[in-house]
Amino acid sequence: IERAARALCSLQGDPDDNWRTYVPHVEVVMNALHEPSEHMKEAGGEIFHSYNPEHSEIAHQSDAANVWRLMVTAMRNGAQN
Numbered sequence: 001i002e003r004a005a006r007a008l009c010s011l012q013g014d015p016d017d018n019w020r021t022y023v024p025h026v027e028v029v030m031n032a033l034h035e036p037s038e039h040m041k042e043a044g045g046e047i048f049h050s051y052n053p054e055h056s057e058i059a060h061q062s063d064a065a066n067v068w069r070l071m072v073t074a075m076r077n078g079a080q081n
Contacts, residue, residue, distance in 0.1 A: 001027065001030065001075065001076070001078075002019065002023075004022075005019045005020065005021075005022035005025070005026050006022075008025060008026065009022050027076070030072060030075065030076050033072060034069060034072045035069070036064070036065050036068045036069070040065075040068065041065045042061060043064075044060075044061070044063075044064025044065070044067065044068065045057055045060035045063070045064045046060070047064065048060035048063045
């Protein structure tokens, strides 16, 4: 989150020490990205299929979506540490 806030700060041409003002903007984006799109689930499901071909496509997509959510949550929680 800090890296994203710093990137937004730089994009806006603000001094580097103003990056914390962009954290709320990054958090809004992170919340919006928490739920993967159908296209993302399908793409991730293909990876799971290669490791476990006997499960259904829906199961693979669900697994991929869960991994995505866990990763986004970990990113958000990491900003609080």
